[in-house]
Amino acid sequence: MLEAILVMALGAVVLGAALGYAAVRFRVEGDPLVEKIDAILPQTQCGQCGFPGCKPYAQAIAKGEAEINQCPPGGDEGIHKLADLLGREFKSLSAEHGIEKPKSVAVIDEQSCIGCTLCIQACPVDAIVGAAKQMHTIVAPLCTGCELCLPPCPVDCISMQPLDESVETWKWKYPVFKINPAQQEEA
Amino acid sequence: MTALQRLFKFHGGVKPAYNKEASTGLPIAVAPTPTLLVIPLHQSIGGMPRPLVTAGERVLKGQRIGGADGNVSSAVHASTSGTVIAVEMRLMPHTSGLSALCVVIEPDGRDEWIQRQPFDFRSATPTQTRDYLRDAGVVGLGGAVFPTYLKLNPGKQGKLDTLVLNGAECEPFITCDDVLMRERAETILKGVAIMREMLRAGQVLIGIEDNKPEAIAAMEIAAQAANRAAGDSAIKVVSVPTRYPAGGAKQLIRVLTGIEVPHGKRSTDYGVQCFNVGTAHAIYEAIALGQPLISRIVTVAGNVGLARNYDALIGTPMRDLVALCGPLPDSDRVIMGGPMMGLLMPADSVPVVKATNCVLVGSKQLFPPPPPEMPCIRCGECAKACPAELQPFEMYWFSRAKIFGKAQEYNLFDCIECGCCAYVCPSHIPLVDYYRFAKSEIWARELEKEAADVARERYEFRLLREEREKQEKAAKLAAKTAAGREKAAAALAVVEKPATTPEEDAKKALIAAALERAKAQKELVHPGNVSDLTPEQQAEVAAIEARRAEIREMAKPHLRQDD
Numbered sequence: 001m002l003e004a005i006l007v008m009a010l011g012a013v014v015l016g017a018a019l020g021y022a023a024v025r026f027r028v029e030g031d032p033l034v035e036k037i038d039a040i041l042p043q044t045q046c047g048q049c050g051f052p053g054c055k056p057y058a059q060a061i062a063k064g065e066a067e068i069n070q071c072p073p074g075g076d077e078g079i080h081k082l083a084d085l086l087g088r089e090f091k092s093l094s095a096e097h098g099i100e101k102p103k104s105v106a107v108i109d110e111q112s113c114i115g116c117t118l119c120i121q122a123c124p125v126d127a128i129v130g131a132a133k134q135m136h137t138i139v140a141p142l143c144t145g146c147e148l149c150l151p152p153c154p155v156d157c158i159s160m161q162p163l164d165e166s167v168e169t170w171k172w173k174y175p176v177f178k179i180n181p182a183q184q185e186e187a
Numbered sequence: 188m189t190a191l192q193r194l195f196k197f198h199g200g201v202k203p204a205y206n207k208e209a210s211t212g213l214p215i216a217v218a219p220t221p222t223l224l225v226i227p228l229h230q231s232i233g234g235m236p237r238p239l240v241t242a243g244e245r246v247l248k249g250q251r252i253g254g255a256d257g258n259v260s261s262a263v264h265a266s267t268s269g270t271v272i273a274v275e276m277r278l279m280p281h282t283s284g285l286s287a288l289c290v291v292i293e294p295d296g297r298d299e300w301i302q303r304q305p306f307d308f309r310s311a312t313p314t315q316t317r318d319y320l321r322d323a324g325v326v327g328l329g330g331a332v333f334p335t336y337l338k339l340n341p342g343k344q345g346k347l348d349t350l351v352l353n354g355a356e357c358e359p360f361i362t363c364d365d366v367l368m369r370e371r372a373e374t375i376l377k378g379v380a381i382m383r384e385m386l387r388a389g390q391v392l393i394g395i396e397d398n399k400p401e402a403i404a405a406m407e408i409a410a411q412a413a414n415r416a417a418g419d420s421a422i423k424v425v426s427v428p429t430r431y432p433a434g435g436a437k438q439l440i441r442v443l444t445g446i447e448v449p450h451g452k453r454s455t456d457y458g459v460q461c462f463n464v465g466t467a468h469a470i471y472e473a474i475a476l477g478q479p480l481i482s483r484i485v486t487v488a489g490n491v492g493l494a495r496n497y498d499a500l501i502g503t504p505m506r507d508l509v510a511l512c513g514p515l516p517d518s519d520r521v522i523m524g525g526p527m528m529g530l531l532m533p534a535d536s537v538p539v540v541k542a543t544n545c546v547l548v549g550s551k552q553l554f555p556p557p558p559p560e561m562p563c564i565r566c567g568e569c570a571k572a573c574p575a576e577l578q579p580f581e582m583y584w585f586s587r588a589k590i591f592g593k594a595q596e597y598n599l600f601d602c603i604e605c606g607c608c609a610y611v612c613p614s615h616i617p618l619v620d621y622y623r624f625a626k627s628e629i630w631a632r633e634l635e636k637e638a639a640d641v642a643r644e645r646y647e648f649r650l651l652r653e654e655r656e657k658q659e660k661a662a663k664l665a666a667k668t669a670a671g672r673e674k675a676a677a678a679l680a681v682v683e684k685p686a687t688t689p690e691e692d693a694k695k696a697l698i699a700a701a702l703e704r705a706k707a708q709k710e711l712v713h714p715g716n717v718s719d720l721t722p723e724q725q726a727e728v729a730a731i732e733a734r735r736a737e738i739r740e741m742a743k744p745h746l747r748q749d750d
Contacts, residue, residue: 175624
């Protein structure tokens with residue numbers, strides 16, 4: 001009887017020590033779930049979800065405070081991925097947060113720009129170059145298309161332009177659709 | 188030499204109708220210079236070269252018009268002398284039917300070369316030679332157009348066991364390598380000698396399918412001569428069994444050396460490197476003659492009256508080449524490459540590029556539309572035929588269901604898109620189309636993810652920067668107020684104890700002296716327009732002054748009211 005109790009107690013002590021050591025040794029900094037959700041979000045930092053960036057939205061989803069269908073740039077595909085990750089049901093994009101648009105970049109009309117720097121302050125990824133009373137321009141490869149630079153512009157010289165498909169970014173279509181031959185070039 | 192080589196087998200493969208005889212009957216002809224050359228800037232794997240010319244500029248034959256940009260890129264040259272009439276978007280020889288930046292040159296008919304100078308690669312460093320080849324625009328002419336200079340690197344070991352030269356040319360209809368080997372075997376071997384020296388290769392194996400006896404004979408004579416000149420027997424011409432796709436790099440390496448390059452490894456890791464025979468010829472022309480890559484041999488075959496091989500300038504419209512061969516009236520499409528791996532062109536006006544080994548004219552009769560796609564019956568024929576030893580049916584199911592992660596787990600990216608699986612499929616499923624679809628979707632996602640990672644990093648850095656700036660500002664403000672307080676305290680102290688140290692007296696004296704000087708200077712200066720006035724002018728000035736004083740008097744009470 002006593003032996004059995006001792007054996008069990010010893011076992012408990014040994015396992016407890018092992019678990020305690022593992023908890024310290026393999027401690028994970030931060031919330032891995034938030035990281036995973038953040039990895040799925042498109043990082044436009046546009047705030048259309050109602051949170052001040054992708055990370056805060058990821059944190060809200062992880063806590064269960066936000067729905068998974070509030071991210072228009074991520075689109076249906078992003079919602080599917082979030083649903084798979086979190087084991088939740090798929091929901092179509094909520095209309096109040098916006099609609100999915102083709103990927104665009106902001107373009108500054110350099111004729112009208114007055115160099116007020118307001119858009120530079122608004123850009124979440126520092127993709128606008130310029131200085132006070134100097135013309136501004138957008139570094140297109142870095143622009144996430146978040147549209148945050150549009151409202152502060154006092155002269156409305158920024159417009160969103162959808163990215164054209166190029167030979168490099170063209171994708172083979174799903175084989176059930178026929179590829180239409182292009183228009184014959186005029187001779 | 189051929190008989191002694193032990194050969195190996197690669198898995199799978201098919202034996203389609205070869206249709207090669209039609210275009211080998213006649214020697215290579217030089218295609219006439221077209222009225223307009225459209226030279227795409229992006230003709231190789233890697234970064235798009237930046238344009239070096241502008242509209243209106245005169246260019247010489249062989250002049251660089253696009254400079255290599257980035258680590259993986261290759262230069263582009265003017266194919267003949269003439270005037271650049273535009274640098275603009277033109278329809279590309281690509282299935283998408285999209286346009287890309289091209290240099291449009293109107294030839295002047297003089298065909299005037301730039302100063303051509305042989306490159307002395309023996310006295311140059313390997314890096315210099317590689318840079319030279321990059322700027323000469325030499326790329327793999329087998330069809331993959333990978334910049335050759337990147338492959339001419341012996342790697343960590345500093346030497347190579349085997350240099351494989353690919354003359355297999357397994358795709359039906361295409362004979363450009365065949366005729367090149369028949370007619371220019373000697374120069375190919377000279378290119379091989381250069382490559383061998385650069386790579387420090389032990390032996391050279393030239394693999395040619397046994398359905399090209401003339402090419403084998405010609406290459407053998409040239410190889411013997413080269414061996415005699417070098418005093419060894421390192422170069423061997425090997426006849427390999429005709430089976431599609433024996434011309435795939437990995438398949439040919441397997442057949443010739445028995446080495447199977449596993450997933451994720453490169454052939455250089457096993458001491459083998461493979462080049463196309465056309466590439467060897469281009470290397471010879473670039474180094475020994477100083478001629479950049481501005482033309483290539485193109486097979487024109489299929490639904491034409493007289494199939495033939497042409498030495499065509501890069502930028503020649505495919506239409507011009509087809510016209511030389513007399514297309515049959517029912518021709519309805521142009522394919523770049525062969526029937527197995529070729530790409531349907533959006534129009535016949537697209538130009539010949541470095542990747543154009545064949546211009547295949549098609550018709551409904553020659554290439555009838557495939558029978559309707561039927562469900563997969565899981566017969567496994569595709570897996571038996573796959574030369575990459577993949578499981579095509581698994582990749583097909585996952586690609587079709589758009590479960591790309593799983594498709595990748597089945598090594599989708601080891602697929603060489605040879606088309607053997609689709610060729611043997613009893614259900615006529617266009618399997619390769621599914622793989623291409625899945626591959627481009629995966630690439631697009633990869634790019635999106637990279638962009639998102641960059642955006643996240645930049646956003647986090649911005650937050651960090653804003654926080655830091657806030658702190659810096661606060662610190663500065665605190666320092667400023669502290670300094671202000673100290674100053675005020677010091678001023679108070681001065682008031683309480685008027686200091687009369689000799690230093691301060693000296694300072695005061697200095698200030699007084701400066702004030703004196705300033706006063707004196709002010710007196711010296713007179714307005715230029717008040718001296719030497721006539722009495723009338725003097726009177727006028729006085730009148731104006733009086734009026735001003737009067738107005739001031741009149742305004743005084745009003746000003747007070749305002750206050």
